[in-house]
Amino acid sequence: MDLTDILRLPEPLRNNITTQNLAAGETLFTQEDEATNFYLVTLGRIKLVRYINEDRVSTFEIVRASQSLAEIALFEDIYTCTAIAEVDSEVIVYPKELLLSILRSYPDVAIDFMEMLVKKIQSLKFRLELRDIRIAHERVLHYLRHLVNFPEETTVVLDRPLKDIANDLGFTPETISRALIKLETDAAIARQENIIILQK
Amino acid sequence: MDLTDILRLPEPLRNNITTQNLAAGETLFTQEDEATNFYLVTLGRIKLVRYINEDRVSTFEIVRASQSLAEIALFEDIYTCTAIAEVDSEVIVYPKELLLSILRSYPDVAIDFMEMLVKKIQSLKFRLELRDIRIAHERVLHYLRHLVNFPEETTVVLDRPLKDIANDLGFTPETISRALIKLETDAAIARQENIIILQK
């Protein structure tokens, strides 16, 4: 799902592309900002959230290196999410008109772009599916199993704090903690630090 | 968000396109079927679901007339969802190779297609956002307010059974029923049959 094809642009188009560095916690753009750019993450991790009420935030996506964000910019005038760097990060900035012209001119890039969008749809559907599993330990197990890309793999390294994962899954940190402990005593998983071993 | 551009295809390409009729409750394809076609709904309503456990199903999307489904077919070999007609429906069938070649050859169609995909991403994000609202009547109100496309609009006509809506929102029919009654007694909405009037 990497869009590195876009990086191999014809020379003249490259001039309009810049990079931007973000410190951990820094905001790239906020919902209701004017949507002018599309971004490709080259380093770090950026989360997309939306503020519902004053205190409640909803996290939609964790965008990692070689993944993109703000596709919405291409077709809408304002962003609908807020993008915040979870750790120090770097992004490539594509002005929307530039990207649109690229997508019109280079079918291969366009097809790649569509594939990336479809993958994002799949990912969101999975997150929605998770929410239909009410019981905490079942939801967590489903999530963990999904994190291993290959069925024969059994270890998952959690590179984010449990409390962030809890938030993604729609639980509190306490509930995640208890769910993991239950999975451990039920011998469904084993834990060492932030490494989880799935017992098949 | 209609893909009717695809309907205005150059003459030779049209020959490969067929339509298919579905009775209410009929299945168009099931998850793990070989993904060969992309579909455009012309009549009726089709829901995309995924079976989690033996009894639990998760509903992702309600696809209505002039909307499309099974974009996944373009980039994967098997469907990841099951598509079931909620009412009598009709779809246009596009073989995946045909659609891919169209998307390569006609940039305008490709851009429309991307826009449609981005809209689907937005819609899924909204559904995810809903799930982060725990209190039933608040989630229902948020949902209802989203159904009115224009802020000045105040009436919503529910064209699907409450129990289906309940399932979409991740609640039981009983909970939705009680939530609506609470919203009514709180004077946040008024109800007449399947029409909801939002009090601003």
Next chain:
DNA sequence: CGCATAGTTGACTACGCTCAACCCTGGTGG
């Protein structure tokens, strides 16, 4: 008329949330 289904209501249960306390780690500054 009889049946199936949607919607509603009630009583009870179960699960996650809340809030508080505690442990542990890593980082900071004296």
Next chain:
DNA sequence: CCACCAGGGTTGAGCGTAGTCAACTATGCG
């Protein structure tokens, strides 16, 4: 080098909300 602090993770007790199950009504359809 150690004392202190902040934050993540864990544990416990009690609460609140949606789920469950059952019963009832209303509607539509055969």
